Amino acid sequence: MKKLTDNEIQQLLDEGRFSSPGDDRELKMYQALYSALRQEPKSGLSYGFAAKVTAEVRVLQEIRRSYKVYVGVFGIGLTLLALVYWGLSLSQQPYALLLLKYKWMILFGLAVMMTVRYLDHRLHYRAIFKRPFHHHFPDTEFEM
Amino acid sequence: MFSEEEVVHKIIDGDLRAFNVLVTRYEKLVFHVINRMANDEQDKEDICQEVFIKVHHNLRKFRFESKLSTWIARIAYLTAINYLKKYRKSIFTDPLQDSDDSYFTSDNPQEILIKKDVNTYVNHLIGKMPGPYKILLTLFHLEEFSYQEISDITGMPEGTVKNYLFRARKLLKEQLELYLSKEVT
Numbered sequence: 001m002k003k004l005t006d007n008e009i010q011q012l013l014d015e016g017r018f019s020s021p022g023d024d025r026e027l028k029m030y031q032a033l034y035s036a037l038r039q040e041p042k043s044g045l046s047y048g049f050a051a052k053v054t055a056e057v058r059v060l061q062e063i064r065r066s067y068k069v070y071v072g073v074f075g076i077g078l079t080l081l082a083l084v085y086w087g088l089s090l091s092q093q094p095y096a097l098l099l100l101k102y103k104w105m106i107l108f109g110l111a112v113m114m115t116v117r118y119l120d121h122r123l124h125y126r127a128i129f130k131r132p133f134h135h136h137f138p139d140t141e142f143e144m
Numbered sequence: 145m146f147s148e149e150e151v152v153h154k155i156i157d158g159d160l161r162a163f164n165v166l167v168t169r170y171e172k173l174v175f176h177v178i179n180r181m182a183n184d185e186q187d188k189e190d191i192c193q194e195v196f197i198k199v200h201h202n203l204r205k206f207r208f209e210s211k212l213s214t215w216i217a218r219i220a221y222l223t224a225i226n227y228l229k230k231y232r233k234s235i236f237t238d239p240l241q242d243s244d245d246s247y248f249t250s251d252n253p254q255e256i257l258i259k260k261d262v263n264t265y266v267n268h269l270i271g272k273m274p275g276p277y278k279i280l281l282t283l284f285h286l287e288e289f290s291y292q293e294i295s296d297i298t299g300m301p302e303g304t305v306k307n308y309l310f311r312a313r314k315l316l317k318e319q320l321e322l323y324l325s326k327e328v329t
Contacts, residue, residue: 006310006314006317007310010309010310010313010314026317029317029320029321029324030313030317032262032320032324033266033313033316033317033320034285035263036262036263036265036266036267036320037266037281037285037286037313037316038285038286039263039266039267040172040176040286041175041176041179041267043179043185044172044175045171045175045188045189045192046189049167049171049189049192049193050164050167050168050171051164052193053167053193053196053197054160054163054164054167056193056197057160057163057196057197057200058160060197061158
């Protein structure tokens, strides 16, 4: 009988055409190899992995939601400030003049408050996902 | 019964229980892809977690043009590549440019111990092979993806997938032959 080449043996095994052990030494070797290749690794993910990932995604969703609220509040706040400024500039009341005089200080104070809130938000986010390599917003498109 | 479409739509609608079902179903697949690419156990778990977060984040982009498992395997593969890039591991070298025997160096006491079991020994040998060989052997033999699916996952042409698989198995067979002949004598 003609001796099978490596290529032929692999092809036949890929197609599942050798169910019983063959006599050919090469074939036996490949059968042992294929059987070993199908063995699952002994180690695995920790128990409760799915629950852990789900919990992480929940936290991520909450953070994103609060971030959207934060951006919304910031936008509304800016609009209100512009309106107040416009109103004050029309008014001739002494308190209005006083507020206008310190408008840059007030704006600076508000900007500092917003920045602190934002940094706190980012630190919270990072503390949750502190890993050796981590970037949650993938740069690769996964369309399929 | 697990319906891909139903689960995906539920997850997009914000159902985290459905996401939990998806993770439970595909955690083995993701682990198998990552397992041979990373060495550290904690890294493996972190990468798997990263993969599922990306899956959740990108699920809206899934167009049902492939099986969900193929799509998830691609994310796992790309995430593993990113990990290897980060740590400058040599996944990008073309295995065919290396000398075939260079992966399997001489025995040391640890290796002799590993050789006590064929499966453990084969896994040990795979661990020494270049990245593309490892990933293709896993996808084809452990996860039973077709050549076309593996090509979709890795972005390698189908011919390259076949060629690499053939070479990898031939190399392993030769090492196994050597090992078994030593066992007999």
